[in-house]
Amino acid sequence: MKVSELIKKCSFNVLNEGEGSDREILAPYCCDLLSIAMGRMPADSAWVTVMGNINTLAVATLADASCIILAEGSKLDEPALQKAKEQGITVLATELPIFDAALMIYQEQHA
Amino acid sequence: MNNDIIVMTYEVPADDFTRAGEASSSVKGKLKKMGVNPDIVRKVAIAMYEGEINMVIHAFGGTIDVIVSPEEIMMILKDQGPGIEDIELAMQAGYSTAPDNIRSLGFGAGMGLPNMKRYTDDMKIESILGVGTTVTMRVSM
Numbered sequence: 001m002k003v004s005e006l007i008k009k010c011s012f013n014v015l016n017e018g019e020g021s022d023r024e025i026l027a028p029y030c031c032d033l034l035s036i037a038m039g040r041m042p043a044d045s046a047w048v049t050v051m052g053n054i055n056t057l058a059v060a061t062l063a064d065a066s067c068i069i070l071a072e073g074s075k076l077d078e079p080a081l082q083k084a085k086e087q088g089i090t091v092l093a094t095e096l097p098i099f100d101a102a103l104m105i106y107q108e109q110h111a
Numbered sequence: 112m113n114n115d116i117i118v119m120t121y122e123v124p125a126d127d128f129t130r131a132g133e134a135s136s137s138v139k140g141k142l143k144k145m146g147v148n149p150d151i152v153r154k155v156a157i158a159m160y161e162g163e164i165n166m167v168i169h170a171f172g173g174t175i176d177v178i179v180s181p182e183e184i185m186m187i188l189k190d191q192g193p194g195i196e197d198i199e200l201a202m203q204a205g206y207s208t209a210p211d212n213i214r215s216l217g218f219g220a221g222m223g224l225p226n227m228k229r230y231t232d233d234m235k236i237e238s239i240l241g242v243g244t245t246v247t248m249r250v251s252m
Contacts (some may be wrong), residue, residue, distance in 0.1 A: 035222035038157055039229065043149075051217040055164075058132030062139060062156040079129050087136075 001025050001109045003067045003090050006046065009108045012069060012092035012101075015076055019088035023066040025109065028102035034059045041065060048102045050074040057083040057091075067091070069105070071098040117145075117179040123163050123190075125172035128216065135160040138177050145179070147252070154230040154250050155184050161223040162188040162246055168213050169193070170244065183232075186248045194240040202228065202236075 004021040007014060029045035031037040034055055041047060043064035049056060052074045060068050067090035070076065076084065076091060084091045094101050119141065121134035139156040143149070159175065166173045170192025178185040195201050202224050209219030228234045231248040238244040 032217060033220040033222070034217035035161065035220050035226055038160065039222060039226040043153065053216055054129050055132070055216055055218070058136065058160065061136055062132070062153075062160050064153060 003046075006067070006105060006108065007090075007092065010092075010094075010104050012094045015070070015091040015093050016081065016084040016089065018067070018084070018090035020066060021090055025066050025105070027109070028069075028105040029065075030098050030102050038063045046102075046105050048098050048105070050098065052076045052080055054080045054083050056080060057087060057089055060089055061087050065089075069094060069101055071096055071101045114181050119177040119179075121175045121177075123166045123172045123175060125170075126167060127172075128167060131163050131167045132160055134175055135163055142179070142184070147179075147184075151184070151250055151252065155186070158227045158230040158248050158250070159186055159188075161226045162186065162248070164218060165223050166190050166192070168209055168218065173243075182252055184250045184252070186231075186246075188246040188248075189243065190245075191243040194242060194244055195236065195238040196240060198236050198238060 003023050025046045026044040028048055029041045030048045032049050032051050038059045041063045044066045046067050047065040048069045048071050050072050052070050057080055070093040073095045124130050135156050142152045170190035173190030176187040204225040205221040207219045207221035213219045232251045233249040235247045
């Protein structure tokens with residue numbers, strides 16, 4: 001499933017639509033500790049987290065996440081939104097808990 | 112890739128999380144353009160970002176030299192911070208001296224140095240208390 005299909009199929013809010021919306025999503029990946037996420041997240045993951053600060057964007061770029069999904073109603077702060085725009089990273093948001101958001105992605109991928 | 116040796120030097124600013132990651136992002140972009148294998152680019156980017164964050168959190172910033180040769184990528188991270196008292200302890204996964212405000216940003220899990228070791232083929236830490244720390248990491252091509 002591509003990032004653009006994820007946007008269409010899941011009812012996530014689009015905070016920033018990046019350049020890579022035709023990127024393939026490997027699988028959802030959940031983690032809030034940035035060092036663990038950066039070390040363990042496979043490339044092309046749809047990264048579900050509650051951390052919406054500028055470091056989240058840096059980790060997503062460096063670890064090659066295909067997009068970020070902010071769960072539990074988390075928001076991007078202003079510097080982070082600017083960074084997302086600069087770096088062309090797709091950031092989505094949802095009120096769902098992390099597990100439910102990741103499960104929704106997984107189910108859409110395997111539908 | 113040709114046979115030239117390329118040296119890139121970066122300043123890491125102290126206490127500035129909004130700019131931390133710029134050096135590693137820049138290196139990532141340049142290595143990609145040079146045609147370096149994506150797995151190697153990822154390893155270098157992750158190891159260097161962890162090092163950058165450490166310099167911001169613990170050491171009032173510093174400098175990073177990245178030396179790219181046909182055989183390997185070497186990163187030399189140098190700071191004039193407080194130094195590391197017990198390197199063996201600092202290398203243990205989960206051990207951290209990061210303050211609470213850093214933890215609330217999603218860091219301070221005690222994974223920085225272990226990640227740096229894990230993603231490089233060789234890592235050497237030289238540290239003198241009150242003088243500073245130099246971390247040298249190598250990733251083979």
